Amino acid sequence: MKELELKYVGHEAVRLDGLEKITGTAKYVDDIDLGPATLYVSILRSPYAHAIIKKIDTSKAEALDGVYAVVTGKDFPYRYGLYLKDNYVFPLDRVRYVGQHVAAVVAATQEIADEAVKLIEIEYEPLPVIQDPLVAIKEDAPLIHPDLGNYEVVPWLYPQPGTNIAHVRKIRKGNVEEAFKEADFILEDWYVVPHVVHAPIETHVSAALYTPDGRLTMWNSSQSPHTQRNIIARSFKMKHKDIRVIAPYVGGGFGGKAGVNMEVVAAACALKVPGHPVKIRYTRKEEFYDTSMRQELHAYIKMGVKKDGTIVALKHQLYWDVGASAEYGSNVVNATGFSAIGPYRIPNVWIDSFAIYTNRPPCGAYRGFGYSEFHFGLESHMDRVAKALGMDPVEFRKKNAIQEGDTVAYGVEMGPTGILKCIDEVAKAIEWGKPSEPPKEPHKVRAKGFAAVWKAPAMPANESSAAFIKFSEDGSINILVSGMELGQGFLTAMAKIAAEELSLPLEKIRVELPDTDRNPYEWQTVASHVTWSCGNAVRRAAIDAREQILDVISRAYYIEKSNLYLEDGKVKCYTKPDFEVPFESFVIDGVQMPDGTYRGGPILGRGSFMPEFTSAKVNPETGQGGHPNVHYTTGAGAVEIEIDTETGRIRVLRMAEAFDAGKAINPDIVKQQITGGFVQGLGTALWEEVKFAEDGRILNPNFTDYKIPTALDVPREMHPIIVEVPQPDGPFGARGIAEHTMIPVMPAVANAVENALGVRIKNPPVTAEKIIKALKEKTV
Amino acid sequence: MQKKEITFTLNGKKVWVEVKPYEKLLDVLRDKLGVKSPKYGCGRGECGACSVLLDGKAIRSCIVYAIEVDGHDVITVEGLQANGLTDLQKSFLAHNSFQCGFCAPGMIIQATELLNENPHPDEEEIREYIAGNLCRCTGYNPIVEAIMDVAKKK
Numbered sequence: 001m002k003e004l005e006l007k008y009v010g011h012e013a014v015r016l017d018g019l020e021k022i023t024g025t026a027k028y029v030d031d032i033d034l035g036p037a038t039l040y041v042s043i044l045r046s047p048y049a050h051a052i053i054k055k056i057d058t059s060k061a062e063a064l065d066g067v068y069a070v071v072t073g074k075d076f077p078y079r080y081g082l083y084l085k086d087n088y089v090f091p092l093d094r095v096r097y098v099g100q101h102v103a104a105v106v107a108a109t110q111e112i113a114d115e116a117v118k119l120i121e122i123e124y125e126p127l128p129v130i131q132d133p134l135v136a137i138k139e140d141a142p143l144i145h146p147d148l149g150n151y152e153v154v155p156w157l158y159p160q161p162g163t164n165i166a167h168v169r170k171i172r173k174g175n176v177e178e179a180f181k182e183a184d185f186i187l188e189d190w191y192v193v194p195h196v197v198h199a200p201i202e203t204h205v206s207a208a209l210y211t212p213d214g215r216l217t218m219w220n221s222s223q224s225p226h227t228q229r230n231i232i233a234r235s236f237k238m239k240h241k242d243i244r245v246i247a248p249y250v251g252g253g254f255g256g257k258a259g260v261n262m263e264v265v266a267a268a269c270a271l272k273v274p275g276h277p278v279k280i281r282y283t284r285k286e287e288f289y290d291t292s293m294r295q296e297l298h299a300y301i302k303m304g305v306k307k308d309g310t311i312v313a314l315k316h317q318l319y320w321d322v323g324a325s326a327e328y329g330s331n332v333v334n335a336t337g338f339s340a341i342g343p344y345r346i347p348n349v350w351i352d353s354f355a356i357y358t359n360r361p362p363c364g365a366y367r368g369f370g371y372s373e374f375h376f377g378l379e380s381h382m383d384r385v386a387k388a389l390g391m392d393p394v395e396f397r398k399k400n401a402i403q404e405g406d407t408v409a410y411g412v413e414m415g416p417t418g419i420l421k422c423i424d425e426v427a428k429a430i431e432w433g434k435p436s437e438p439p440k441e442p443h444k445v446r447a448k449g450f451a452a453v454w455k456a457p458a459m460p461a462n463e464s465s466a467a468f469i470k471f472s473e474d475g476s477i478n479i480l481v482s483g484m485e486l487g488q489g490f491l492t493a494m495a496k497i498a499a500e501e502l503s504l505p506l507e508k509i510r511v512e513l514p515d516t517d518r519n520p521y522e523w524q525t526v527a528s529h530v531t532w533s534c535g536n537a538v539r540r541a542a543i544d545a546r547e548q549i550l551d552v553i554s555r556a557y558y559i560e561k562s563n564l565y566l567e568d569g570k571v572k573c574y575t576k577p578d579f580e581v582p583f584e585s586f587v588i589d590g591v592q593m594p595d596g597t598y599r600g601g602p603i604l605g606r607g608s609f610m611p612e613f614t615s616a617k618v619n620p621e622t623g624q625g626g627h628p629n630v631h632y633t634t635g636a637g638a639v640e641i642e643i644d645t646e647t648g649r650i651r652v653l654r655m656a657e658a659f660d661a662g663k664a665i666n667p668d669i670v671k672q673q674i675t676g677g678f679v680q681g682l683g684t685a686l687w688e689e690v691k692f693a694e695d696g697r698i699l700n701p702n703f704t705d706y707k708i709p710t711a712l713d714v715p716r717e718m719h720p721i722i723v724e725v726p727q728p729d730g731p732f733g734a735r736g737i738a739e740h741t742m743i744p745v746m747p748a749v750a751n752a753v754e755n756a757l758g759v760r761i762k763n764p765p766v767t768a769e770k771i772i773k774a775l776k777e778k779t780v
Numbered sequence: 781m782q783k784k785e786i787t788f789t790l791n792g793k794k795v796w797v798e799v800k801p802y803e804k805l806l807d808v809l810r811d812k813l814g815v816k817s818p819k820y821g822c823g824r825g826e827c828g829a830c831s832v833l834l835d836g837k838a839i840r841s842c843i844v845y846a847i848e849v850d851g852h853d854v855i856t857v858e859g860l861q862a863n864g865l866t867d868l869q870k871s872f873l874a875h876n877s878f879q880c881g882f883c884a885p886g887m888i889i890q891a892t893e894l895l896n897e898n899p900h901p902d903e904e905e906i907r908e909y910i911a912g913n914l915c916r917c918t919g920y921n922p923i924v925e926a927i928m929d930v931a932k933k934k
Contacts, residue, residue: 014873014874014876015876017881018873018876018878019873020881021878021881021884022865022869022872022873022877022878022881022884022888023857023861023865023869024816024817024856024857024858024884024885024888025817026881026884027816028819028882030810030819030820031810031816033814198916199916200880200882200916201819201821201827201829201880201882201883201914201915201916202819202821202829202880202882203820203821249880249881249882250880251819251880251881251882252880252882252916252917253880254916281820283823284821284822284823284824284826486879486880487878487879487880487881487917488879489879668876669876672876672879672918672919672922675918675919675921676879676917676918676919677919678919679918679919679920680916680919702822702824702826703822703824703826703827703914704824704826708914708916709919709920710911710912710914710920711906711907711910711911711913711915711920711923711924712907712908712911714907714919714920714921716903718919718921
């Protein structure tokens with residue numbers, strides 16, 4: 001790629017949303033007042049994890065003064081889903097998890113709504129509860145979705161009617177059985193990664209107003225305004241133009257606010273009370289029970305290697321507990337099925353990735369999209385195999401690291417990657433090979449652990465982004481996009497991309513938050529792909545605007561277009577040093593000619609982007625023949641930990657992570673993504689796990705019993721490192737890194753624990769309890 | 781349930797508001813007085829997003845009954861910046877301290893109390909002081925660094 005002299009991209013900047021956020025003026029959905037006609041909603045939830053709904057009697061609730069509507073499944077007997085339509089707006093004949101919304105009351109006050117909900121009478125017939133995916137997959141297991149065969153599904157997912165399997169993705173590359181015969185060493189084992197929650201500080205909030213003219217307006221805390229409009233329009237059988245989704249700032253998403261979940265409840269309630277806005281703000285407990293969580297994974301890994309450390313074969317079977325719905329999570333299962341070789345060159349591969357229904361809450365997208373979970377086992381395995389061979393784990397990874405031109409599991413060539421540089425940089429920063437300083441207290445031990453990772457955006461082959469750029473009279477611009485600022489710095493990145501192409505200072509740029517009526521299409525802000533995809537759309541819109549600007553000036557001043565260029569908000573000319581036309585003089589008003597007429601008109605840039613090389617059409621038995629992913633981002637991470645062998649407590653003393661961002665549009669914000677994602681990963685490595693009772697209740701649905709990291713838990717020494725091997729089709733070479741940053745943490749911690757104590761923990765979180773138990777077993 | 785009119789100082793101005801005995805300060809501030817910077821995150825005093833200064837002390841407004849502040853002084857971020865951004869806010873801005881921004885108002889309140897009580901905290905004191913304010917995005921370091929910068933300059 002040509003070296004460009006960049007003025008904005010790659011330089012530090014204050015975030016575009018900084019001032020709004022530090023003054024408390026940034027608006028989130030719950031900050032929007034909807035006026036005195038607003039009604040209040042209370043939701044009735046299932047006490048059973050699995051039961052037939054025999055009867056619902058709402059008459060007493062409806063009779064209560066102040067109740068406007070009671071909503072149940074019979075009002076909106078619709079299914080919805082992003083990939084597999086297996087989720088119900090409200091359940092019709094059965095509940096599938098504790099906490100599932102069964103009915104809602106809309107009333108004049110919250111007190112009345114809460115009172116009325118208690119008057120709804122439901123007769124349930126309990127069914128056997130399944131919480132273990134390895135039980136649910138058995139042939140005689142009770143069916144959680146007996147109608148699976150009737151559900152609408154995208155053509156690249158394969159539900160298995162008559163079972164609890166919502167999808168299976170298979171990869172068959174080379175011949176693993178033959179390769180295992182030739183291997184010098186084989187290691188096989190199981191790893192289990194539990195359910196965790198996103199825990200954004202802002203819970204899910206959705207407000208909706210249906211007016212008698214047939215319009216539904218929603219204000220959602222959302223990563224996916226257009227996709228929500230699409231899903232709601234299709235499931236409620238409305239026209240897209242009649243639904244407007246406005247998405248103000250999101251107080252943390254992490255995948256949990258992707259697609260649709262509780263927003264359908266708000267839509268259903270609003271449709272029953274035309275003219276009255278309704279707003280639903282989930283409590284923290286509801287956030288645990290009835291949004292989505294990360295899938296639980298039971299992974300079997302068998303790896304065969306040669307004495308020299310060459311990996312010859314990998315069998316990786318992934319049994320995912322997707323909970324009661326796989327409408328979104330089926331794609332987690334699919335994406336990891338394609339990618340569960342990790343960032344390695346492996347000639348013989350066998351992967352089965354199963355989406356298995358259980359009676360746990362629906363699971364779906366969670367930062368990392370399944371890659372954190374499968375990398376835990378794979379990267380634990382890598383360390384164990386390296387040790388068995390007597391090789392250094394870092395050298396073993398480098399020897400097998402995938403390179404440009406190698407084939408990935410589905411047979412396509414790997415693109416440019418900085419994985420070796422990432423591994424080297426992390427090893428250097430963590431001082432790999434240098435023993436840790438001895439701890440001060442004798443009952444403490446220190447060690448380091450390493451992991452390498454990769455991840456591709458998981459998207460339909462035709463995902464797309466679009467952008468408009470509007471000029472104003474003073475030469476400033478508003479960029480209209482529907483990518484979402486989740487905190488990752490999206491607005492600032494889009495502004496810089498436009499600033500670079502238009503040579504316009506950042507102070508003259510605003511980027512607008514999504515409103516499906518006004519802003520052009522964006523598939524979703526997920527998959528760490530908006531910098532790449534929406535960035536390409538913004539870049540094209542800026543180039544389109546620039547061409548319009550140059551056309552006007554060329555026509556008005558009779559100068560060859562090729563002699564004109566933009567600099568600092570002005571049009572200049574290579575051949576006439578004094579020529580200078582500021583944007584504000586013409587971008588709306590046009591250029592006045594000597595005869596008094598004008599040339600030009602409002603400048604309006606338009607850009608859209610869709611990857612045109614991807615295809616989900618593959619052989620279902622082998623996974624070969626298509627091109628399901630756009631690219632992979634690679635990276636590595638390491639930790640140095642200290643373990644208190646008396647209490648089992650682990651402290652992470654320092655960390656290093658490096659990712660190949662292609663080109664960091666906002667380097668400081670990229671580094672903060674790395675450290676922030678690391679800390680989220682740290683929670684899952686050390687403490688986070690949703691605990692279920694036998695009846696399906698959650699035992700820790702709050703921040704007292706479900707701990708997320710605090711300022712005290714963070715390593716005092718952090719090394720976030722950016723590697724830049726350009727992505728040929730990325731804006732200025734950029735590719736995404738946001739999710740990736742939490743992927744190395746769980747295995748790096750487990751590897752460090754083994755290096756410190758000689759015990760291998762195969763089921764994170766690596767709690768103090770597990771450490772003590774493992775130490776006791778070791779000494780027995 | 782019987783309502784009661786309470787009066788207190790909110791961001792330097794006296795306010796009168798009718799509240800029910802079980803209403804929380806957070807809800808009264810947000811829904812009745814239109815002060816939106818304190819946020820709901822947990823409703824149990826666990827996350828700190830709703831923090832406000834009550835008589836100069838940072839408290840969790842989601843677990844304080846509104847009637848308890850009758851006659852007292854409440855300050856939110858809206859009040860802190862009445863005469864322009866505080867040094868702390870400027871430092872948070874310069875450090876790009878926040879990502880989604882939802883924890884920011886509570887964090888600013890907590891850090892303001894810290895610097896009022898202890899103008900020169902060291903890093904560990906800062907971490908200890910803000911450990912009850914949860915942030916899921918940043919990993920805390922940009923927040924700690926911004927507070928340290930102000931503490932050094934004071």
